[in-house]
Amino acid sequence: xxxxxxxxxxxxxxxxxxxxxxxxxxxxxxxxxxxxxxxxxxxxxxxxxxxxxxxxxxxxxxxxxxxxxxxxxxxxxxxxxxxxxxxxxxxxxxxxxxxxxxxxxxxxxxxxxxxxxxxxxxxxxxxxxxxxxxxxxxxxxxxxxxxxxxxxxxxxxxxxxxxxxxxxxxxxxxxxxxxxxxxxxxxxxxxxxxxxxxxxxxxxxxxxxxxxxxxxxxxxxxxxxxxxxxxxxxxxxxxxxxxxxxxxxxxxxxxxxxxxxxxxxxxxxxxxxxxxxxxxxxxxxxxxxxxxxxxxxxxxxxxxxxxxxxxxxxxxxxxxxxxxxxxxxxxxxxxxxxxxxxxxxxxxxxxxxxxxxxxxxxxxxxxxxxxxxxxxxxxxxxxxxxxxxxxxxxxxxxxxxxxxxxxxxxxxxxxxxxxxxxxxxx
Amino acid sequence: xxxxxxxxxxxxxxxxxxxxxxxxxxxxxxxxxxxxxxxxxxxxxxxxxxxxxxxxxxxxxxxxxxxxxxxxxxxxxxxxxxxxxxxxxxxxxxxxxxxxxxxxxxxxxxxxxxxxxxxxxxxxxxxxxxxxxxxxxxxxxxxxxxxxxxxxxxxxxxxxxxxxxxxx
Numbered sequence: 001x002x003x004x005x006x007x008x009x010x011x012x013x014x015x016x017x018x019x020x021x022x023x024x025x026x027x028x029x030x031x032x033x034x035x036x037x038x039x040x041x042x043x044x045x046x047x048x049x050x051x052x053x054x055x056x057x058x059x060x061x062x063x064x065x066x067x068x069x070x071x072x073x074x075x076x077x078x079x080x081x082x083x084x085x086x087x088x089x090x091x092x093x094x095x096x097x098x099x100x101x102x103x104x105x106x107x108x109x110x111x112x113x114x115x116x117x118x119x120x121x122x123x124x125x126x127x128x129x130x131x132x133x134x135x136x137x138x139x140x141x142x143x144x145x146x147x148x149x150x151x152x153x154x155x156x157x158x159x160x161x162x163x164x165x166x167x168x169x170x171x172x173x174x175x176x177x178x179x180x181x182x183x184x185x186x187x188x189x190x191x192x193x194x195x196x197x198x199x200x201x202x203x204x205x206x207x208x209x210x211x212x213x214x215x216x217x218x219x220x221x222x223x224x225x226x227x228x229x230x231x232x233x234x235x236x237x238x239x240x241x242x243x244x245x246x247x248x249x250x251x252x253x254x255x256x257x258x259x260x261x262x263x264x265x266x267x268x269x270x271x272x273x274x275x276x277x278x279x280x281x282x283x284x285x286x287x288x289x290x291x292x293x294x295x296x297x298x299x300x301x302x303x304x305x306x307x308x309x310x311x312x313x314x315x316x317x318x319x320x321x322x323x324x325x326x327x328x329x330x331x332x333x334x335x336x337x338x339x340x341x342x343x344x345x346x347x348x349x350x351x352x353x354x355x356x357x358x359x360x361x362x363x364x365x366x367x368x369x370x371x372x373x374x375x376x377x378x379x380x381x382x383x384x385x386x387x388x389x390x391x392x393x394x395x396x397x398x399x400x401x402x403x404x405x406x407x408x409x410x411x412x413x414x415x416x417x418x419x420x421x422x423x424x425x426x
Numbered sequence: 427x428x429x430x431x432x433x434x435x436x437x438x439x440x441x442x443x444x445x446x447x448x449x450x451x452x453x454x455x456x457x458x459x460x461x462x463x464x465x466x467x468x469x470x471x472x473x474x475x476x477x478x479x480x481x482x483x484x485x486x487x488x489x490x491x492x493x494x495x496x497x498x499x500x501x502x503x504x505x506x507x508x509x510x511x512x513x514x515x516x517x518x519x520x521x522x523x524x525x526x527x528x529x530x531x532x533x534x535x536x537x538x539x540x541x542x543x544x545x546x547x548x549x550x551x552x553x554x555x556x557x558x559x560x561x562x563x564x565x566x567x568x569x570x571x572x573x574x575x576x577x578x579x580x581x582x583x584x585x586x587x588x589x590x591x592x593x594x
Contacts (some may be wrong), residue, residue, distance in 0.1 A: 012529060012532075012533075013509070013510055014510065014513040014514065015513075015514055015525050015526065015528075015529040016509050016510065016511045016513075016514040016515075016526070016529070017509060017529050017533060018502070018507030018508065018509050018533075019507070019509060019510070020498075020507055021507070021510045021533050021536065021537070024536060024540070025532060025533060025536040028536060028539065028540075039539070039543055040543055040546060040547060040550075042539075042540050042543050042544075043540060043543050043546075043547040043548075043567065043570040043571075044547060046495075046540070046544075046570055047491060047566065047567055047569075047570055049545070050490060050491040050495070051487050051488070051490075051491055051566065052487065052490075053483055053486070053487055055490065056461065056465060056486055056487065056490050059458060059461060059493060060461065060462060060465065061492070063458060063462060081529070180558055231518040233473075235467060236470065237465060238465060238469045240465075240470075241461075241462050241465035241466040241469065242466065244462040244466070245462065263459075264455050267454070267455035267456075267458040267459055267502070268451050268454055268455045268458075270458055271454030271455065271457065271493050271496070271497040271500065272454070272457050272497050272500045272501050272504065272506055273497070273501075274458070274493055274494055274497045274499065275493070275494060275495070275496065275497020275498035275499065275500055275501040275506075276497070276506055276507055276508065277456075277494070278490075278493070278494020278497060278498055278502045279495070279496060279498035279501070279507065280507075280508070281494070282494070282495070286473050326512060329510070330508045330509075332508070333508050339582070366508060373510070413452065
């Protein structure tokens, strides 16, 4: 039966069927053959999966992200990052990393981060004489690293799957996220010195003051969102709704780059993105139910335990699997297809599910950047108009840096758990 | 939104679809705005009025089920759902067409099945009331049959286009 389930799934996906519907159909076939009973559980699983308050953060963060993206927040944050680091070797490439990290503290989507920051920084880097391939690679890698920085939509989805607190996951992403960003910047620094990348004059105090003043409303947002969540004032979902209204207000009335007539379009586009994720989650619930009925995770865990009961071997296998999957599958698809199988196994190996989640998300971050299927890579390439195959060379060292940081995150749980332990005392 | 149908005259199916796709877009836009407002209202009632109302959370959850499933209809229409085209792109064209027809046919059957089961489930929960608003659970459940019926319609439209393409 398990063979039927995965066989049907593989055939449908290889025939270019939408992954969400392929999951639903394969599960239905397996259930129909197995139980021969009524399939009324199908609509029930779909409904109860989506009828969840924590998941509501997904459409709200998508919406907030697109308001910020179109509302001119990206440009102000780039200006701010610019006055802070532009005088360093490879300054503008570092600006990309810094601005992406700040932007991702208010946005939950890595694609939105890469689009908002890339659309401003890629033309600027080209003007300064960076090669288009390098500019594209830096924007893509920064977007991938940003997935760890809270808030993050994939963390919301993982929390829903693993039944762990979204707040704890957000808190846990801090150190690994900023450490990865710092590692990318160090790599950029040394590459820039070796290859003589252009630098700019250090910003004057007046310029710095101006940039801070202009970006202040945008900078207040992470204080409200993250402060609200970690201070226990709002849930993640509520903070997302606050972010939507704050984002609209800033974009409409302060920066005035968003007009009322843009709103319907943004609402509908966000609904489409929500629909893509929503259908995947509904079908994933059906798939997860069948997996549990067939005891797939249990059998797999026993198979692995028979070979080795080492937690490290398990973690290495999981990382290898996720990295390969990340090349071909989108982040949400990995979360719903592969992670439900891994979660019960991680529990059996006694791995903290918050730590496991951050490790999974760090893998997804690399998956955002690895060709052939990498959302951030696509976004960056579509801005720079650089063909994907030429970006791969400058991208490789950046990916290696991210992989090295992933290894640290995977094997040193303390790095991840220090902030949530401090905040939530667990 | 590019219309990729290559027909000389607008087909009945296409006319019907445009007729019902605009309300779906409208509904999605309104639902998104409503969700943000309702959740914001929940924060507002807790901190400003100092007592939380129960219904905003429940209403927001029902609205989310609707926007997630109706958004999926729009995404199917725009071919936005994640898929992998690596293998099917490598196949010879006639074989690829036949396999695409078989794949869409099986997905159509699945969508119709869930639409039908969803209708059954919606009717079955008619008497059950939600805890805070005390409205029928059918209001939420109805999103499943409505969405899957719309997706089935879109799938049928694509299938029809495939079949015409094969015949030519």
